[in-house]
Amino acid sequence: MNAILIILTGSLVAISCSLLGSYLILRKMAMVSDAISHAVLPGIVIAFMMAGGRDSLALLLGAGILGILTTFLIEFFHQKGKLQTDASIGVTFTWLFALGVILVSYYAGNAHIDQDCVLYGEIAYVPLDVIILDSGQSLGPKALIVMSVVLVLILLFIKVSYKELFITTFDPSFANAVGISATFWHYALMSLVSLTTVASFESVGAILVVALLITPPATAYLITERLKKMLIISSAFGVSSAVFGYLLAYTIDGSIAGAMATVAGIQFAIVFVIMKKVNKARTRSAVLSLESEPTS
Amino acid sequence: MTDRLWEFVTFAYPNIKYVVLGSILLSISSAVVGCFTFLKKKALLGDVISHAVLPGICLSFIVSGSKNPFLLIIGASITGWISIVAMDYIVRSSKIKEDTATGLSLSVFFGIGILLLTYIQHSGNAAQTGLDTFLFGNAAALIGEDLIAFSLIAVIILVVVYFFYKEFKLISFDTQFANTLGLPVRTLELILTSITVLAVVTGIQAVGVVLMAAMLITPAAAARFWTNRLSIMLTLAAIFGAFSGITGAYISYASPSMPTGPWIVMVLSIIALISFFFAPGKGILIRVFKQYQNQRKFLGENLLKVFYTLGESNQNFLSYRSQEELMAKRAFKESTLAKGLTRLSREGFVTHHRAQWALTKEGYEKGKRIVRLHRMWELYLTEYLKIAPDHVHEDAESIEHVITPELELRLERLLDHPSVDPHKAPIPQKQQPIINNEQ
Numbered sequence: 001m002n003a004i005l006i007i008l009t010g011s012l013v014a015i016s017c018s019l020l021g022s023y024l025i026l027r028k029m030a031m032v033s034d035a036i037s038h039a040v041l042p043g044i045v046i047a048f049m050m051a052g053g054r055d056s057l058a059l060l061l062g063a064g065i066l067g068i069l070t071t072f073l074i075e076f077f078h079q080k081g082k083l084q085t086d087a088s089i090g091v092t093f094t095w096l097f098a099l100g101v102i103l104v105s106y107y108a109g110n111a112h113i114d115q116d117c118v119l120y121g122e123i124a125y126v127p128l129d130v131i132i133l134d135s136g137q138s139l140g141p142k143a144l145i146v147m148s149v150v151l152v153l154i155l156l157f158i159k160v161s162y163k164e165l166f167i168t169t170f171d172p173s174f175a176n177a178v179g180i181s182a183t184f185w186h187y188a189l190m191s192l193v194s195l196t197t198v199a200s201f202e203s204v205g206a207i208l209v210v211a212l213l214i215t216p217p218a219t220a221y222l223i224t225e226r227l228k229k230m231l232i233i234s235s236a237f238g239v240s241s242a243v244f245g246y247l248l249a250y251t252i253d254g255s256i257a258g259a260m261a262t263v264a265g266i267q268f269a270i271v272f273v274i275m276k277k278v279n280k281a282r283t284r285s286a287v288l289s290l291e292s293e294p295t296s
Numbered sequence: 297m298t299d300r301l302w303e304f305v306t307f308a309y310p311n312i313k314y315v316v317l318g319s320i321l322l323s324i325s326s327a328v329v330g331c332f333t334f335l336k337k338k339a340l341l342g343d344v345i346s347h348a349v350l351p352g353i354c355l356s357f358i359v360s361g362s363k364n365p366f367l368l369i370i371g372a373s374i375t376g377w378i379s380i381v382a383m384d385y386i387v388r389s390s391k392i393k394e395d396t397a398t399g400l401s402l403s404v405f406f407g408i409g410i411l412l413l414t415y416i417q418h419s420g421n422a423a424q425t426g427l428d429t430f431l432f433g434n435a436a437a438l439i440g441e442d443l444i445a446f447s448l449i450a451v452i453i454l455v456v457v458y459f460f461y462k463e464f465k466l467i468s469f470d471t472q473f474a475n476t477l478g479l480p481v482r483t484l485e486l487i488l489t490s491i492t493v494l495a496v497v498t499g500i501q502a503v504g505v506v507l508m509a510a511m512l513i514t515p516a517a518a519a520r521f522w523t524n525r526l527s528i529m530l531t532l533a534a535i536f537g538a539f540s541g542i543t544g545a546y547i548s549y550a551s552p553s554m555p556t557g558p559w560i561v562m563v564l565s566i567i568a569l570i571s572f573f574f575a576p577g578k579g580i581l582i583r584v585f586k587q588y589q590n591q592r593k594f595l596g597e598n599l600l601k602v603f604y605t606l607g608e609s610n611q612n613f614l615s616y617r618s619q620e621e622l623m624a625k626r627a628f629k630e631s632t633l634a635k636g637l638t639r640l641s642r643e644g645f646v647t648h649h650r651a652q653w654a655l656t657k658e659g660y661e662k663g664k665r666i667v668r669l670h671r672m673w674e675l676y677l678t679e680y681l682k683i684a685p686d687h688v689h690e691d692a693e694s695i696e697h698v699i700t701p702e703l704e705l706r707l708e709r710l711l712d713h714p715s716v717d718p719h720k721a722p723i724p725q726k727q728q729p730i731i732n733n734e735q
Contacts, residue, residue, distance in 0.1 A: 025393070025396045030396040031340060034343075080580045080583065081578075081579075081580045081583075082578070086337060087513050087517045090339045090340055090343065091510070091517050094510030095561065095568075097558075098557075098558040098562045098565065101507075101558040102558045105553055105558070106553070207347075207403055207406045210403040214399040214403060215400050215403065215404060221392065222390060252415050253415065254412070255410045255413075255414035257410065258411030258412075260407070261408070261410070262411050265400075268404070272386070276389070
């Protein structure tokens with residue numbers, strides 16, 4: 001039963017991440033998600049202190065605000081200060097992460113948070129943390145419920161604003177020309193990324209979020225360039241990383257989050273090699289058919 | 297507090313000396329290497345390497361069964377190195393973009409590392425405790441042996457940079473030029489990657505996986521705002537690094553609950569933020585100010601130009617005109633127009649009578665000059681660059697504000713004192729009487 005709950009939660013995280021990640025890598029913003037996943041730390045600590053405990057809503061809010069702030073700062077230094085994007089990302093997130101660690105040390109006495117729980121959460125504890133109603137009835141694991149809500153939000157978001165996201169992703173200047181604000185959709189997408197990152201923290205940790213945001217969509221991108229297909233294929237790879245990751249972790253008794261990232265990486269490597277072969281064969285047959293064509 | 301400061305600066309305990317010297321050496325060597333990765337626009341390389349060393353550390357522990365620092369460093373370097381090579385390979389031989397490959401390499405290697413680390417921890421091997429200090433770093437726990445390792449590696453890095461200074465400079469700024477000169481670019485890049493790996497692997501033990509990226513990027517980014525010269529940039533980055541190293545070590549000494557690494561990064565980031573905003577020439581404030589000044593200048597000149605062209609159409613350059621008339625000629629926002637006119641009248645280029653505005657003699661001359669430059673430039677574009685006459689206006693709109701008197705003379709000579717532009721509009725001459733029919 002526990003195994004199913006863990007795999008289910010992992011799959012929910014994986015699908016949420018794969019969907020958002022597809023947009024991120026097409027927008028060449030993969031590293032922004034890495035930055036957000038680290039930079040939300042001070043937001044979590046401050047929210048923790050102000051709410052006086054692990055109030056999920058406060059944590060989400062604190063981290064969400066920091067996520068948006070990170071995106072804004074990266075853009076600001078890049079646009080106004082003419083700092084190259086990679087450096088802008090690097091300076092911003094390390095600064096905020098350092099602030100977070102300092103805050104954690106400052107409150108060390110009375111806080112039950114530490115940086116390793118942020119860096120690599122433990123999905124194995126998911127079944128233990130259940131929401132129990134006042135009537136004593138159990139609603140099921142908290143992480144499972146939170147992630148279901150997040151996934152529904154993401155699906156709704158993509159369903160409702162598919163066209164806007166599509167246009168701003170592939171041709172931002174055209175989008176602006178027809179009156180769709182690229183900036184607005186940029187921040188809308190980044191808000192969802194922050195939300196997903198924070199919601200997944202407690203169960204899988206920051207690094208796995210990044211691994212799932214980037215790796216399955218990158219794998220799908222190797223196979224197809226059509227957005228709809230890419231969303232579906234990357235979700236499938238996400239789910240299979242969750243399933244096989246759990247099995248791997250169970251076999252060698254290691255971290256489930258780490259194993260899921262590992263499996264995602266192995267999937268990428270396999271697809272990479274296969275697609276290289278396929279592309280080579282395709283080029284060769286194209287060349288052959290060119291040569292065999294009658295030259296009249 | 298002063299006691300603590302005194303103890304600190306006099307190295308009252310050997311431990312202080314280790315931590316301070318270790319932090320300084322580490323900060324300087326990573327700042328210097330970081331300048332090159334920054335200039336190669338691969339600032340996040342450090343982040344990838346620092347995450348990718350974890351599986352190497354775990355593997356070398358699994359293989360050797362000991363925590364011998366040298367074996368761990370070798371293992372760490374190997375996987376750190378592989379992560380970069382894999383990343384480059386993915387970018388080169390597929391359609392995956394650099395940012396995706398960076399994130400992919402970073403998170404997958406780290407995931408493998410976490411898997412191995414937990415596997416070791418669960419296997420019940422008592423010798424494994426402390427392996428995870430690599431994750432978060434602990435500068436305060438530096439001891440004599442670490443200092444020796446740090447100094448050795450810092451010296452190696454600085455010596456390599458010293459000997460390959462010219463080559464690194466070339467491959468950082470212009471790889472293709474380096475190639476045509478016959479330099480072994482791939483080998484040089486490998487050397488640069490290797491010393492980056494070395495800097496990261498040693499640095500991690502002090503500041504941890506995440507913050508190691510800052511030790512490389514932040515001093516370089518800050519230094520870049522103050523200078524365009526590589527040698528000065530390297531020196532500045534090293535100074536910023538050393539200063540943060542000392543300050544970070546002091547803060548965690550004065551208040552022991554405070555971690556050294558994050559404070560080093562915090563001080564570095566503050567220096568960087570100050571540079572971003574206040575550096576002369578490239579800082580954000582000076583940029584915004586210059587932009588504002590330019591907008592003001594352009595607005596004034598455009599207004600004078602409108603006065604002049606309106607004067608051309610009714611052969612009366614000094615007559616009074618309403619704001620509506622000006623706005624009909626060119627789309628100004630009403631508030632901007634009012635502000636611009638007020639400023640021009642303060643500068644003596646226009647005068648006003650009730651709500652009507654007219655050029656002064658100075659205003660007439662300046663407006664004439666802008667129109668002259670605009671039409672000469674249009675002529676130049678059609679005559680010399682063979683651009684169609686209906687495509688030259690936009691370009692002239694922006695260039696008219698920046699042409700210097702010297703350039704004006706050259707244009708005039710080149711076009712042989714022209715009198716009409718490609719649209720058959722007259723090009724105003726320098727010595728041209730003011731036509732004012734109403735008078």
